[in-house]
Amino acid sequence: MSGMRDTNIGDGWERQDGPRPSCAPERVEEAPGRSVRGGRRRHRIAVLALPGVPPFELGIPSRVFGSVADAEGRPLYDVTVCTADGAPVLSDAGFSVQPAAGSEALAAADTVIVPPTHAMPELGRGGPLPPAVTAAIAGIRPGTRLVSICTGSYVLAAAGLLDGRPATTHWNLAPEFRRAYPRVKVDEDVLFVDDGDVLTSAGVAAGVDLCLHMIRRDHGAAAANRAARMCVVPPWRDGGQAQYIDRPVPEPTVASTTATRAWALEHLGEPLTLTQLAEHARMSLRSFTRRFRDEVGMTPVQWLTAQRLELAKQLLETTDLPIDLVAHRAGFGSANSLRAHMRTAFGVSPAAYRRTFSPHDLAPAGP
Structure with a gap:
């Protein structure tokens, strides 16, 4: 235009190049255990808690996916918080997170979600992941859906999982992210990027937007709308990160x-x-x-x-x-x-x- x-x-x-709403329905059956109508098992989600994880972002998947049920009230997702070695990690709020599992939860998951971490500054320079985290990620089954919230994208990028793929992160860190991981196609203007089996979101509350998008992609808009109502959030937010970038107040x-x-x-x-x-x-x-x-x-x-x-x-x-x-x-x-x-x-x-x-x-x- x-x-x-x-x-x-x-x-x-005419083709529009702005942020796109909702889902790619042809991919609905990519990950095991997604279908509601086939009577299959609940979709297993593993949330990887790393040292320095912010509690808000860590809790988003459990809260949002835990709000989804079928017509009979049966949960559609199982959400497990885990760590790379099963040991507690210290959050950035100063309290410890006691995980329910170790890396075995990652190996069994249909979807793995990586919230951000504030305790690995070396990742901002393109440095390596800790060996235990590298080993845990290596154990994830091929075909598992991979998701990051905010700077969790650094973890996926450091593992080489975003090379050559479109992705996003917090707009304020996009220049740093590009320098550290030049092979990633960064778009800091959107709230999230859905690249099929790899999805990334922008900062903080954009993780809620991405989780609702995944529910919509898995089970349709009605299920996502119900989850949004339970969480008292909008089912879809207009625009992208561009509206939040620091600029003079009118x-x-x-x-x-x-x-x-x-x-x-x-x-x-x-x-x-x-x-x-x-x-x-x-x-x-x-x-x-x-x-x-x-x-x-x-x-x-x-x-x-x-x-x-x-x-x-x-x-x-x-x-x-x-x-x-x-x-x-x-x-x-x-x-x-x-x-x-x-x-x-x-x-x-x-x-x-x-x-x-x-x-x-x-x-x-x-x-």
Whole structure:
């Protein structure tokens, strides 16, 4: 987008390069034990606590994944906190973390999550991991989903697991991370990066965003929304880290796009244009585009597309509406436009997404 073009989102298709919402449904069955509908065992998650781990980030996986249950109230995940050798580690809050297991939990896990550590400064210089941690990570089974929260990405990078792959970390440490691990494709503008079997998140609360994304990817938006409600957090946060990067605080008199974004969410099915949005915000087109990007971290076009994709996925999961009607209600104008956007964002068609995520009694027959 040129930034000044009056674009009606949904009438046509153009690839958006901003942060993408939700999941890649074609990967749902990659890791063992994920399926709800097949009656398989609970998905096993091992959280590796390292010396200097912040308690907040360490507790995110247990709290978020522990909020997920099936229709009968049965937990869908088993979460185990472990250390490399099974011994307690000292958190950065000054108290010890007593793990439930050692490295054997990593070897048995379907997903391994590495929270940050504040006790390994050598990793910021590209230094090696402690031998016990190296050995523990080496014991992880091939095909296990690997996840980092904040500077847990340093641990994955030091183990060579991010070489040649896209990843993120806290925006304030991105320059250091690039110097230490030049083979990693760092993107400090996003809240998290999903590269299939390796996922990384930005700082602190972005770990919550990533865990909810993984639930959505494993079990659909409805399960992620329930988990978000239990944790009293939004199921999806707009934008990326760009909105949190330190910058001059605007004067109180400077207008915001918040009200216009709320209005747009109520009119997603309508042919919204940049001109309409700017007029609603009572700004010039140039000022609105600049202010929107400063506040959200993406362009209005990218944001509208992301919101419409979220609405389309909800309709595909929770209704049996024809694809044409889903496209119309989500503001894409036509089924072809919706298919193009979904293939670009998620790699699947609306029909394939519905077969993967909707209850069997809602999914229509046919290709």
